[in-house]
Amino acid sequence: MAALVLIAEDDVQIAEILQAYLIREGFRTVHARDGKVALDLHRSLKPDIVLADVTMPRLDGWEVLAEIQRRGHTPVIMITALDQDVDRLQALRIGADDYIVKPFNPIEVVARAKAVLRRAGLSQAGPMIRVGDLTLDLDSYQARIEKDGVATPLSLTLTEFRLLVHLARTPSKAFTRGELVDACLPGSDALDRTVDSHLSKLRKKLEQSGGEGMLVSIRGIGYRLAVEP
Incomplete structure (x- = not known):
């Protein structure tokens, strides 16, 4: 079974671009437009990796990251327009596996997701x-x-x-x-x-x-x- 990527992103256009590139590379995807839905989907679907924006409605990306870390060891990549060192350090302190600043190259996002999965001992797709x-x-x-x-x-x-x-x-x-x-x-x-x-x-x-x-x-x-x- 292909790895499942949860995309927590309130910008639908960005989410659709990420989904298109991830699906092309063999991933399954699911999209949440706010942090509350993202955590609900994380609990019910148990994705292999999460791509999370920081500035989301209801619950922001920091809260989503912290709760996912509390639940277990799902890898999380933060994808955000916040480009200050303090934001990057906060993401790593809470437990993010990687930090990507918008605007981004979707090909790079996919490559870094694969790298995080490899480090976690997971495969991006069934063979x-x-x-x-x-x-x-x-x-x-x-x-x-x-x-x-x-x-x-x-x-x-x-x-x-x-x-x-x-x-x-x-x-x-x-x-x-x-x-x-x-x-x-x-x-x-x-x-x-x-x-x-x-x-x-x-x-x-x-x-x-x-x-x-x-x-x-x-x-x-x-x-x-x-x-x-």
Whole structure:
């Protein structure tokens, strides 16, 4: 199972950017718009890592960090516009594992989240996804279709692999083209026809390897993976 990241951030746009980049790298995410909801989700979902803003409604990031530390050892990265040394020192004193100042590069946030998880002895994602005849190795970026004891590898581009992983995480769910762009091509100027082109090539590769009917177009919506979990 992929690692779960709790994003405690009242700015919806920032949260959506972080979610897009994290999902693209194999994480699961959940978003809380205030500190109270963040602590409720932390208790119920037990995330593997928390990304927390400081200036949030109801409970601020310091209160969230302190309570998470009281409950156990969930790693926490503070992400905030507060750039003074005193703020950084306060975060570390309370128990934060890292401190990132806004504005930030989301790629750097993901890299630092992975580093914190490694230091905590955790993995950012489970190494394998298996749905139906399809197996995806998230560590080696390899995909294969296994039928009747015979494994046929798929030669995929990085974008094709990311699209297939995203579809396979929720088999039978129909994804819009916009959702696939946000999850697999964030920060790009990709259009619907770009997604269609990638998925057309992916479908052809699946069919050539024995995955006929695996990738389905949903008229007026987008695409889904037609396999049993």
